[in-house]
Amino acid sequence: MSLTELSEQEIVRRNSLQKMKELGIDPYPAAEFPVNVSTLEIKENYSAELNNFQEIALAGRIMSRRIMGKASFAELQDSTGRLQLYVNRDEICPDEDKTLYNEVFKKLLDIGDVVGVKGFAFITQVGELSVHVKELFVLSKSLRPLPIVKEKDGQLFDAVTDPEMRYRQRYVDLIVNPYVKDTFLKRSKIINTMRQFFNEQGYLEVETPILQSIPGGATARPFITHHNALNIPLYLRVANELYLKRLIVGGFDGVYEFAKDFRNEGMDRTHNPEFTVMEIYVAYKDYLWMMNFTEEMVERVAIALHGTTKVQLGEIEIDYQRPFKRVTMYEAIREHTGFEISGKTEEELRDICKQLGIETDKTMGKGKMIDEIFGEKCEHHYIQPTFIIDYPVEMSPLTKKHRSVPGLTERFELMVNGKELANAYSELNDPIDQRERFEDQMKLSEKGDDEAMFIDQDFLRALEYGMPPTSGMGIGIDRLTMFMTNNLSIQDVLFFPQMKPEKPAETSDPDEKFLELGITAEWIEVIRKIGVKKVKDLKEMKAGKFFNDICGFNKKNKLGLDNPSLDEVNKWLS
RNA sequence: GACUCAGUAGCUCAGCUGGUAGAGCACAUCCCUUUUAAGGAUGGGGUCCUGGGUCCGAAUCCCAGCUGGGUCACCA
Numbered sequence: 001m002s003l004t005e006l007s008e009q010e011i012v013r014r015n016s017l018q019k020m021k022e023l024g025i026d027p028y029p030a031a032e033f034p035v036n037v038s039t040l041e042i043k044e045n046y047s048a049e050l051n052n053f054q055e056i057a058l059a060g061r062i063m064s065r066r067i068m069g070k071a072s073f074a075e076l077q078d079s080t081g082r083l084q085l086y087v088n089r090d091e092i093c094p095d096e097d098k099t100l101y102n103e104v105f106k107k108l109l110d111i112g113d114v115v116g117v118k119g120f121a122f123i124t125q126v127g128e129l130s131v132h133v134k135e136l137f138v139l140s141k142s143l144r145p146l147p148i149v150k151e152k153d154g155q156l157f158d159a160v161t162d163p164e165m166r167y168r169q170r171y172v173d174l175i176v177n178p179y180v181k182d183t184f185l186k187r188s189k190i191i192n193t194m195r196q197f198f199n200e201q202g203y204l205e206v207e208t209p210i211l212q213s214i215p216g217g218a219t220a221r222p223f224i225t226h227h228n229a230l231n232i233p234l235y236l237r238v239a240n241e242l243y244l245k246r247l248i249v250g251g252f253d254g255v256y257e258f259a260k261d262f263r264n265e266g267m268d269r270t271h272n273p274e275f276t277v278m279e280i281y282v283a284y285k286d287y288l289w290m291m292n293f294t295e296e297m298v299e300r301v302a303i304a305l306h307g308t309t310k311v312q313l314g315e316i317e318i319d320y321q322r323p324f325k326r327v328t329m330y331e332a333i334r335e336h337t338g339f340e341i342s343g344k345t346e347e348e349l350r351d352i353c354k355q356l357g358i359e360t361d362k363t364m365g366k367g368k369m370i371d372e373i374f375g376e377k378c379e380h381h382y383i384q385p386t387f388i389i390d391y392p393v394e395m396s397p398l399t400k401k402h403r404s405v406p407g408l409t410e411r412f413e414l415m416v417n418g419k420e421l422a423n424a425y426s427e428l429n430d431p432i433d434q435r436e437r438f439e440d441q442m443k444l445s446e447k448g449d450d451e452a453m454f455i456d457q458d459f460l461r462a463l464e465y466g467m468p469p470t471s472g473m474g475i476g477i478d479r480l481t482m483f484m485t486n487n488l489s490i491q492d493v494l495f496f497p498q499m500k501p502e503k504p505a506e507t508s509d510p511d512e513k514f515l516e517l518g519i520t521a522e523w524i525e526v527i528r529k530i531g532v533k534k535v536k537d538l539k540e541m542k543a544g545k546f547f548n549d550i551c552g553f554n555k556k557n558k559l560g561l562d563n564p565s566l567d568e569v570n571k572w573l574s
Numbered sequence: 575g576a577c578u579c580a581g582u583a584g585c586u587c588a589g590c591u592g593g594u595a596g597a598g599c600a601c602a603u604c605c606c607u608u609u610u611a612a613g614g615a616u617g618g619g620g621u622c623c624u625g626g627g628u629c630c631g632a633a634u635c636c637c638a639g640c641u642g643g644g645u646c647a648c649c650a
Contacts, residue, residue: 008619009584009601069607084610111600125608147585148600150611157611158586158599164642165585176585219650265649266575371650395650423650500641529621 005528009145016108017141023099027141033116035059040080046121046129053121056131058083059139061175062113064150067106076117076131077175084130085117092136105136112142112175149176167497180492186305187481187493191258193304194278197297203254203280208243210236210260216456217241217398219441220263223273236262241398241472242459244281245427248470249462256280258477269489270419273498276477285471287410287426291387294414294422294473295322298385298480305484312486313417316383324385324414329374332388336378341370343407365444366407367394382415397437399425400469414475416483424473431463509535517572523564526550538573546573 006014020027037056046053060078070089075082089101109115116137124130147165150157159177160166166173166180173180195205213232215222217239227234240259247255262274282290302309302320309321327335330342339352349369353360358372370392382388389412390402399409410426428434438455481493491497513535514524530550532538538546551563564572 007584007601012601064610066609066612067607068609068612071608073609073612075610086608088608124610126610128610145584145600148611149585150599152611155611160585162581162585162642164581167642221649263649266647268646268649269644271649367650391650397650503640 007145010143013110013141013143013145016110017143020104020108020138020141023104025104025138027138029137029139033057033059033137033139035116038080039076039078039083042083042121042131043081043129048123055118056120057116057118058131059116060114061142062109062111062115064111065109070101072105073130076115081178084124084128085133086122086124086130087133087136091132091134100136104138109138110142110145111148112144112146113138114140114142147172147176151178163491164499167491168499168502170495183481183485183487183493184495186485187477189305190301190481190484191278191477193301194297195258197300198254198256198280201254203256203282204252206244206247206252206255206257208240208247208257208259210262212237214456216459217243218261221265223262223264238263239277239474240279241474242456244279244472245467245470246459246462248281248283249465249467253284254280254282267498269491270479270482272478272490272494275490277474278477279472279474281427281470281472283468283470286469287389287412287424287471290424290426290471290473291324291326291389291412294387294424294475295324295385298414298422301480301484311484313483314486314488316417318384318416318483320385324387326387326389326412327382328390329370329388329392329408330390332378332382333370333373336381337373339373341373363444365394367392367396371395379415379420380418383417385421386415387412388415393437394440396425397441398428398434400428400430401433419479420476421479421483422473422475424471427467427470427472429463429467429469431460434463435460509533518568519572520564523550 017027035058037053037058039058039060042053042056042058058076058078060076063075063077063082065075066073072087074085074087076085087101087105089098092105093099093101116139117131117133118135119131119133122130122132147158147160149159156177160173166177198205211225211227211234213234215235215238217237218241220238222235222238225234225236226232237259238261240257240261244255244257256278258276258278260274261277263271264273265271267273282293285293299309299320299322302311305311310317310319312318330340333339333341337352337356339356341349341352344352344366346366346369349366350360353369353373356373356377358369358376360369360372364372374388390405390408391399391411391413393399393401393407393409396409396411399411402408402410412424413420414422414424428437435455438460442455478490478493482488482490485493487493511521511524514527515521517535517538519527527538527550547564547566547569550569
């Protein structure tokens with residue numbers, strides 16, 4: 001990369017790097033730097049009376065500097081937070097040679113550099129806990145200037161808010177926006193809390209295939225790829241349900257997986273093409289048991305994170321205190337539309353949809369229409385945690401038929417803030433019924449529903465060996481994290497949300513290539529600045545426009561170069 | 575996919591009824607020399623997202639595109 005393509009500040013930093021090397025300082029040392037304390041531990045436990053933390057070593061990134069001559073202050077940020085450093089010239093340079101302070105600390109170090117310090121904790125005259133630095137070590141030189149975010153009394157100044165920068169360069173977001181890290185710490189805690197809850201009951205954490213030859217367990221468009229050695233298409237899983245059930249058939253009483261699933265569909269505030277789901281299957285249980293289990297799990301997560309069941313989400317407060325309200329789907333529709341849909345025929349339902357202003361088409365069966373009515377008219381009303389139970393059989397091809405109500409299944413969804421958070425069934429374990437349901441799905445598929453399920457013959461074979469009665473539950477971890485951390489966009493709970501790839505910056509041909517064409521040295525940079533980086537691009541330029549562009553650039557930027565003649569320019573381009 | 579808003583210095587943003595590109599922070603040089611979103615002085619830094627068009631003249635107006643956000647559609 002040529003220096004002309006770097007910003008002024010980047011050039012300054014590269015020069016500082018070079019000077020450090022000349023002073024015999026390795027800006028990227030290989031050796032371990034033994035840290036014995038974190039900034040948080042000092043902040044939490046320092047006491048002037050005890051006079052503790054008198055021989056400490058800590059490391060982190062320099063986030064600000066206040067140079068005061070022979071005494072300076074800097075803020076060091078490690079993984080636990082920030083702490084002020086006090087750097088005194090004669091402390092870090094006890095001998096005659098003051099280079100480490102005057103040159104290295106004051107001039108060659110920059111905001112963003114990673115350093116290690118040894119010294120002792122103390123309180124400054126203005127009362128701020130600080131580290132009195134006795135020794136300073138450069139651990140990694142930063143060549144790119146960080147955005148400068150300042151903070152006072154919890155208020156941020158000039159915080160980086162540009163979503164593109166925050167999501168593409170999450171590392172920068174994490175460095176400069178302190179609240180971001182907290183979301184991800186909580187995300188980890190949510191998962192750990194759930195895992196601990198499951199392990200306490202003796203359930204087994206398992207892994208199942210992500211590459212599947214039949215993308216089963218949910219009706220969604222899959223990503224497709226190809227395995228070269230087997231010469232077969234493979235799909236990235238849209239769900240792991242059918243594999244977990246195979247394990248129940250195999251004799252495990254409880255299995256669960258935190259799984260990345262992939263769906264090739266639209267992206268928005270609540271959908272990312274890859275997302276995380278926790279699915280759990282427990283033998284000899286039913287969906288009523290699973291409701292209690294789910295409540296307990298969710299309540300436990302809320303308490304683990306916040307110490308209370310009440311969690312703020314945007315303008316509202318969600319209370320995850322057990323028990324959650326339970327409403328059947330038919331009751332929900334009756335309450336929010338006034339229509340009783342129990343026992344209605346397909347034609348009657350179509351008429352109800354029409355009255356409610358819901359568009360229908362020929363491909364929609366009873367189940368799909370009921371689902372539409374619920375989605376349009378009911379779903380958004382359930383802000384506080386609510387179980388919606390007993391779904392129509394057409395929408396639930398993997399769910400056991402209801403024990404007492406024909407046409408329904410033993411299924412619930414947990415709704416929070418008007419969105420589906422978890423989904424659970426008494427699992428269908430009748431292999432003959434399951435085969436028929438798959439065939440019904442195939443018919444829907446032929447009717448035009450391109451999301452109906454593929455038939456997984458091996459899964460049916462497994463059921464034919466006999467699967468114990470089982471209840472399963474899936475919960476969206478990204479969504480749960482959004483609800484639990486008060487983030488309204490899925491992008492804020494994923495470290496690296498999906499983005500369109502950046503166009504790579506075009507690298508420039510070296511000076512020699514331009515010189516070969518007879519272009520004089522002082523014009524090469526001008527040509528690069530107007531966006532022509534390759535000599536081959538010159539061949540395609542019109543001489544007149546090119547002539548105008550470079551002379552205009554010269555004038556506009558007051559470079560004071562003598563313009564070439566049009567003839568000369570013609571020779572360059574020929 | 576549709577509509578809509580935005581893209582100006584390393585960062586946050588102003589300028590946008592067209593007329594020589596600005597501020598704060600950051601950076602550089604200097605002053606001060608135990609400060610704290612430090613202070614003072616001076617200075618450097620810009621393909622105003624890209625490409626067309628209108629015009630004597632475009633960051634500004636028009637068209638197309640790129641990237642991102644929002645809303646809607648799609649999304650068991």
